[in-house]
Amino acid sequence: MSEEQAGNSLKRGLAILEVFSEEQLEWTPEELMERLGYSRPTLYRYLKTLKEAGFLSSNPNAGFTLGPKVVELDFLLRKSDALILAGQKHLKNLTQRYACTALLVRRYGNRILCVASEQSAVKPRSSYPRGRPMPLARGAIARSLMAFLPRRRLIPLIENTMEDLRDIGLGTTVDEVLESLKRVRKAGYAVAFGEVTPGVVGISAPVFDAGRSPIAAVCVTIAGHLVDGNTIDEIAAHIKQAAADITSVLSDQRQSIAAQ
Template identity: 25%
Template sequence: MNQSVAKALQLLDLFTEEQPEWSLKDISKQSGIPKPTAYRLLTTLESGNFVFKMKTTEHDSRYRLGLKLLEMGQLVSEQLEVRKIALPFMQMLANDINEVIHLVIVNQNKAVYIEKVENTRALRLYTKVGKSTPLYMGSGPKLLLAHLPIDKQREIFREVGNKQLRDGRVIDERRLREELVEIRKQGFSYSVGEQDPYTTGISYPIFDYRGHVISALTVSGLSSYFEGDNLRRIKNQTEVTARQVSRKLGFN
């Protein structure tokens, strides 16, 4: 680990429920890091809202943890909560339609698969919990991309360039923008062969109590199973399941 990062994390570890506030002098003494170095690290942490500085007197400043850590903690809490709540519903859905069910979230500029329930078919999809993929590839990632703020979407678009899908198709930014608009309009995302050949993915959004899309409930399987009445049944039951999970998270 980078030494500066390690030292910055060491400083953050000093803040506890018993001692939520520290002076620069005490931080330096407790951590064993020289005052100039500790001050430089704290200034960097302050600029990122990881700590904030309170001036108690003209010659004394004290530090507390910043709101950025609260924001990050809330994000982790939500991710753990949605995974815990969604899993039994995912298992029921998998039993009903016998397809692979995934739960997908956004992490930085990637889509990350945080839960998976298998089907009983002999041919399995190569996915695993923890897998990350671009936000412009696959039904779950694209559904999440469609619900990101515009400025974040622009950031992702800058990564697209002449990237290709697994089947060799070049990603067209204009077409992708149009597809994201359509996803928001129709309320679900649909993809064929974008991550694995001969597979189809269908995804519906899961909302939190604020009405924000926090994850995608994704059904994936061989495209030959995603046709006609079976496709309609898969879409209907996936949508119902996503709504059930959303209600459990406080969404009305």
């Protein structure tokens, strides 16, 4: 098998894992063949490999679900991800200061999701716990990331999410949205009121590594009745400092590796 063929085979195998979602947690072989267009022999070859590796589990007389290897990798991720290791103490500090949920959110591809969180609120309210993909355009986290994306990445994202952006009042055209995001960029953080979870205020600032594009965000979500304008400004200052500290750690690590 050539290198190109091996790469294509890997992509086709990984495509099976990509179909799992909250909307459909279990898939039968017939559903997978219809969704992916694979022949039966090809599909069963991939399923056998993924099952033996622990990425999939099969249920008798039913379909396939994600397997225990995913849990094992998640454990290793928590112990090795530089973002999580650098950010965990800041999440703890934020929850010690405020009755809130503090989140560390990773951006990858066209997705953003929480990779670490701490809670101190008595009855925390969050629609997106760790591991659940978040909206690309709604909420403080999405806005704090969008505002710092390079234009070539930002314009297509705005165009693809214009309906959501219009609903939350960010603008009705690409130029209007860009103008709104300029204000976020100038402030260095974003604030959203009830856009993701009703009654909850989100405050978020971006995290970078050695590059110019944000790779993550630090966010606090807090019940709206617990904050006013001054409190939001105070929380925002702490979040910006936390994001800057994490950025510094990641940048130093990247430069250290590059120098070796």
